[in-house]
Amino acid sequence: MSGFISDAVVRRLPAYYRHLRELEAEGITQISSQDLGERMQLTPSQIRQDINSFGGLGRQGFGYPVKELKDHIRRIMGLDRLHRMVIIGAGRMGLAIANYSSFSREGFPTVAVFDEDLSKVLQSTEELPIYPIEELEARLPELEATVAVLAVPAEAAQKMMDRLYAQGIRAVWNFAPVDLNYPRDAVVMNVHLSDSLHILSYRMNQMEDEILRAERVVLS
Amino acid sequence: MSGFISDAVVRRLPAYYRHLRELEAEGITQISSQDLGERMQLTPSQIRQDINSFGGLGRQGFGYPVKELKDHIRRIMGLDRLHRMVIIGAGRMGLAIANYSSFSREGFPTVAVFDEDLSKVLQSTEELPIYPIEELEARLPELEATVAVLAVPAEAAQKMMDRLYAQGIRAVWNFAPVDLNYPRDAVVMNVHLSDSLHILSYRMNQMEDEILRAERVVLS
DNA sequence: TAGATTGTTAATCGATTAACAATC
DNA sequence: TAGATTGTTAATCGATTAACAATC
Numbered sequence: 001m002s003g004f005i006s007d008a009v010v011r012r013l014p015a016y017y018r019h020l021r022e023l024e025a026e027g028i029t030q031i032s033s034q035d036l037g038e039r040m041q042l043t044p045s046q047i048r049q050d051i052n053s054f055g056g057l058g059r060q061g062f063g064y065p066v067k068e069l070k071d072h073i074r075r076i077m078g079l080d081r082l083h084r085m086v087i088i089g090a091g092r093m094g095l096a097i098a099n100y101s102s103f104s105r106e107g108f109p110t111v112a113v114f115d116e117d118l119s120k121v122l123q124s125t126e127e128l129p130i131y132p133i134e135e136l137e138a139r140l141p142e143l144e145a146t147v148a149v150l151a152v153p154a155e156a157a158q159k160m161m162d163r164l165y166a167q168g169i170r171a172v173w174n175f176a177p178v179d180l181n182y183p184r185d186a187v188v189m190n191v192h193l194s195d196s197l198h199i200l201s202y203r204m205n206q207m208e209d210e211i212l213r214a215e216r217v218v219l220s
Numbered sequence: 221m222s223g224f225i226s227d228a229v230v231r232r233l234p235a236y237y238r239h240l241r242e243l244e245a246e247g248i249t250q251i252s253s254q255d256l257g258e259r260m261q262l263t264p265s266q267i268r269q270d271i272n273s274f275g276g277l278g279r280q281g282f283g284y285p286v287k288e289l290k291d292h293i294r295r296i297m298g299l300d301r302l303h304r305m306v307i308i309g310a311g312r313m314g315l316a317i318a319n320y321s322s323f324s325r326e327g328f329p330t331v332a333v334f335d336e337d338l339s340k341v342l343q344s345t346e347e348l349p350i351y352p353i354e355e356l357e358a359r360l361p362e363l364e365a366t367v368a369v370l371a372v373p374a375e376a377a378q379k380m381m382d383r384l385y386a387q388g389i390r391a392v393w394n395f396a397p398v399d400l401n402y403p404r405d406a407v408v409m410n411v412h413l414s415d416s417l418h419i420l421s422y423r424m425n426q427m428e429d430e431i432l433r434a435e436r437v438v439l440s
Numbered sequence: 441t442a443g444a445t446t447g448t449t450a451a452t453c454g455a456t457t458a459a460c461a462a463t464c
Numbered sequence: 465t466a467g468a469t470t471g472t473t474a475a476t477c478g479a480t481t482a483a484c485a486a487t488c
Contacts, residue, residue: 008455010422014415018397032469040399044469045457052471060470061464077418078425092316099312100413108417147420171424173417177238179260187427189420191413193320195234197328197393198297200367200409202230204391205298207407228479252445264445265481272447280446281488 005076009050013077015040016050020070032063083108085173086145088160090115090123090130093175094151098128111143116156140167150174161188225296229270233293235260236270240290252283303328305393306365308380310335310343310350313395314371318348331363336376360387370394381408 005013019040023031033044033051040047051058055072058064074080085103087094090113097103098110113130115121124130131139148169152160157176164172165186172188174180177195180188225233239260243251253264253271260267271278275292278284294300305323307314310333317323318330333350335341344350351359368389370377377396384392385406392408394400397415400408 006455010419013422014412014418015399017418018412018415019399022398034469043457045459046455048470048472049456056471058470059464060462061468063469076425077422079418079421083421083424092312092319096312096316097413102414103417106414108421146424170427171420173420178242179235179239185427185431187420187423189416189423191411191416192234192238193317193411194322194326195238196409196411197323198234198237198299199230200391200393200407201299201303201328202233202297203407203409204303204366205296207390207405211405226479254445263481265483266479268446268448269480276447278446279488280486281444283445 005054009053012042012050013073017070017073017077017079020066020073023066024070029066030063031066033058036064079107081107083147083171084111084143084145085109085147085149086111086140086143086169087113087149087151088115088133088136088164089113089149089151089153089175090117090120091151094149097149097151097175108147110149111145112139136163137167140169145169147171147173150176152176154178225274229273232262232270233297237290237293237297237299240286240293243286244290249286250283251286253278256284299327301327303367303391304331304363304365305329305367305369306331306360306363306389307333307369307371308335308353308356308384309333309369309371309373309395310337310340311371314369317369317371317395328367330369331365332359356383357387360389365389367391367393370396372396374398 019036023039033047036042037044037047042050048058051064051069054076055064055069057069057072085108087098087110090098094113094115098113104110110128113120113128114133114136115130116133118132121130121132146169148164148171150157150160150164150172154177157174157178158180161172161174161180161182165182170186172180172182172186174188174190175193177192179190182188239256243259253267256262257264257267262270268278271284271289274296275284275289277289277292305328307318307330310318314333314335318333324330330348333340333348334353334356335350336353338352341350341352366389368384368391370380370384370392372380374397377394377398378400381392381394381400381402385402390406392400392402392406394408394410395413397412399410402408
């Protein structure tokens with residue numbers, strides 16, 4: 001039961017959660033490692049190893065109960081709690097995150113946005129207040145946020161990281177294209193969009209090369 | 221020289237590129253695996269193995285030439301070419317990507333956006349045309365796009381993937397929270413934002429548990 | 441030449457896959 | 465009971481780290 005969950009498994013946890021939700025929505029109440037593997041493009045063996053490292057929820061001869069397993073993973077990921085978010089940077093990306101209603105619905109409401117630019121501050125509304133960044137330290141305590149979303153330019157990111165840490169924020173979702181330095185008791189999750197695009201670009205190239213190679217084989 | 225590049229290395233390629241660009245901007249022309257490792261939080265050994273799998277650019281006793289190495293990685297990732305993008309879905313996320321000028325500057329210009337909602341279509345401008353999704357098949361040929369950005373709701377994503385593939389699009393940058401099915405000669409890169417947030421959530425939990433454990437040890 | 445640092449081979453570690461006994 | 469499918473151990477594979485000879 002529930003021992004150490006390896007990092008490789010942790011990174012797959014959200015995918016398990018997503019697929020189990022889909023299965024539940026389809027009215028499927030129970031699934032084998034075989035079938036789940038096909039859906040998730042993983043081997044049945046890996047599915048069983050993974051689930052065993054945190055669950056022990058399977059039943060021999062039957063498979064896994066969809067709802068129980070989903071709820072279990074949900075709890076493991078801490079999605080049964082509320083995580084109030086502040087967003088730093090009211091650019092397009094920051095505001096897109098702030099207004100993405102499903103985060104809020106799933107327990108990650110945005111409680112405030114901060115920006116340097118006062119014209120952004122003027123767009124402030126009741127539901128989504130935008131404050132000047134100078135007020136960060138003054139306002140954070142009453143906001144009771146546990147997560148900060150960093151959506152500022154690369155140059156400003158490290159300084160903001162430091163200010164957030166100094167105010168007790170220990171979880172940062174970083175959209176700035178830099179690798180941040182931070183103390184060991186903080187957690188940072190990077191969303192490096194341009195990195196992701198560059199990997200896509202690399203794979204496009206590889207695919208083209210492979211196709212060219214294959215054509216050459218056919219011709220010769 | 222330049223043999224097979226493992227997937228683990230490919231995923232690090234953009235980080236190498238980013239750090240080398242930073243070094244170049246700082247005026248550093250040459251760096252050892254030791255120093256680069258410190259910056260990137262990798263072991264010098266890994267740096268040497270990685271770079272050796274694609275480069276062979278090092279010089280014993282000196283280290284690696286920053287500019288050459290950066291340009292080499294840039295070429296490997298295909299960033300010396302132009303990749304015209306179409307965006308499917310003119311929601312906040314789709315438009316944030318479309319207007320993110322650095323993608324355009326780095327060789328990934330958005331040439332058009334498609335949406336189901338005609339009120340979105342009315343926001344069309346000269347620089348960023350927004351077309352009704354019905355016109356996708358008719359307009360794609362003249363747009364000469366090689367990459368499609370999927371920024372539609374989960375339910376619509378698979379159908380759009382199929383339509384894009386049918387029109388010859390072979391590279392998809394997927395922001396919809398689903399795992400898509402597609403033929404082997406297509407490449408799909410997922411940006412599952414909620415997955416990313418859920419991993420952050422998991423790690424926050426773990427961190428709290430660890431701190432509690434540490435405090436208990438101190439008390440006992 | 442001496443010193444530094446790479447390139448590369450070998451050792452280790454961790455993750456995935458295979459196999460099969462346990463059990464529902 | 466027979467059949468199905470998990471839990472778990474063992475085998476394999478791949479990635480990371482260590483070590484050191486090659487060489488700038």
